[in-house]
Amino acid sequence: MIERLVIIGVGLIGGSFALALRQAGQVRHIVGVGRSSANLREALKLGVIDAVADSAGAAVGGADLVLLALPVGSMPGVLREIAPHLPEGCLITDAGSTKQDVVAAARAALDGALGRFVPGHPIAGAEHSGVTAARADLYQGRQVVLTPLAENTPAAIERVAALWRACGAEVAQMSPETHDRIFAAVSHLPHLAAFALVDDLAGRSEADTYFRYAGGGFRDFTRIAASHPEMWRDIALANREALLAELDAYIAELELIRGLLARGDAAGLEAIFQRASQVRKDWKPNPS
């Protein structure tokens, strides 16, 4: 049982973690910290948290688990702020979408508490944000990737993994480098590609006409373009090297298709569409 859980950043991800652990009977008291007092009041009203703390530093006193669920660009400052106040034995984890940068920030800030910081990433993003979108079943059947440090004890890793499993998630482990390379390809690049398409159209004088005739394909392709701009700015910058490589690969693939189209190479186009179509049909998406 966690006596005092501190959620720093009570949005979709942090709020759903709180709700899921409470529903699983794993936590007694939940304290929320965040930039928006309106959001924190809403979190109190919804029963996601039991109390609001004025600052992250003040909140973590007496905590046995701290979850950092903020845009990754805000992690270094918050880690520095909480470091002097972390009690002995308090575990720290995070829900950041990139891992090498968060690990580097933790190494810089946490000193003696580093071995109790178990980095994580729940694969449960959504285009909705804020605590009103939080739900106890968000992590049901979802994957959570932990990227443990050499300094972590097996017990610390297992404790964090067990809490995510109590939320209904499946837990995988990999290095921060592997994590960032994989998610640059399957998450960060698609977000940039969706933002790019909508921004391209939005900048045209006849934008309204284009959007009026956009159908279901466009709707789904661009759903993630409604995602949180600041969060995705941070993710892009935090995972810059891997994401630049993915952007280059994607632009090269688009240039390949452009060349086939310009030459009227029907067989070449069909071969690409055929492989993509078959692979996409055979793929079993994770639940959502």
Added chain:
Amino acid sequence: MIERLVIIGVGLIGGSFALALRQAGQVRHIVGVGRSSANLREALKLGVIDAVADSAGAAVGGADLVLLALPVGSMPGVLREIAPHLPEGCLITDAGSTKQDVVAAARAALDGALGRFVPGHPIAGAEHSGVTAARADLYQGRQVVLTPLAENTPAAIERVAALWRACGAEVAQMSPETHDRIFAAVSHLPHLAAFALVDDLAGRSEADTYFRYAGGGFRDFTRIAASHPEMWRDIALANREALLAELDAYIAELELIRGLLARGDAAGLEAIFQRASQVRKDWKPNPS
């Protein structure tokens, strides 16, 4: 009342048109033509069509309406095949995703019947194909774009429009050029962009690992990559000039984002993500 409706290509689009008109009480006898006899048998079994004809030429004898619902690359051959057999007064329309090429093929093939060919495009694609995916309510609340010819009489245009409205659709009119320019941007480019991403990943040695961790954003972004390869090969080639222009604009936008990311320009990235996110949130998708 249509006494004899001929559907050439009894898939999702043609089959749903047949089901919707039958449900609306607008048609007495429906004849199907297609390349796959298994699909036609299924269409008979499902009650989508009442009879199968051996060839398009034989089918259109005695018809008062013919719908061409095939990949656009197959339109020229079928138009040439049916032209000598079209009865006086028989209306012809199509459901092709591109319009300038279909209009050119009709001009080349139809001679005296050209005034009775009213080109159309129902905005109701789906990644599923074949008659088993057809449903009577597919067009409910959807848009159908007609791109009438100077040779069409107002009565012919209105008759085709009224039939689509009987299927539940809203009907708009524009020139074939405007149609192809708009749909290059909001439909054809997103399809190529989704095919490109899946093909890029599918070609990697660790493809399985990437797909294992792909989440809901990837799922929706790539849904249309499961689309029919031959159909999309035809669409891409048929709308080549407009689509090349869109590919260039999209690659330029990706290069712009790449440059901002490489320079670490946080404000520049956030401005693009912010505009895209706001526009996408404000957009009211058409029903599906």
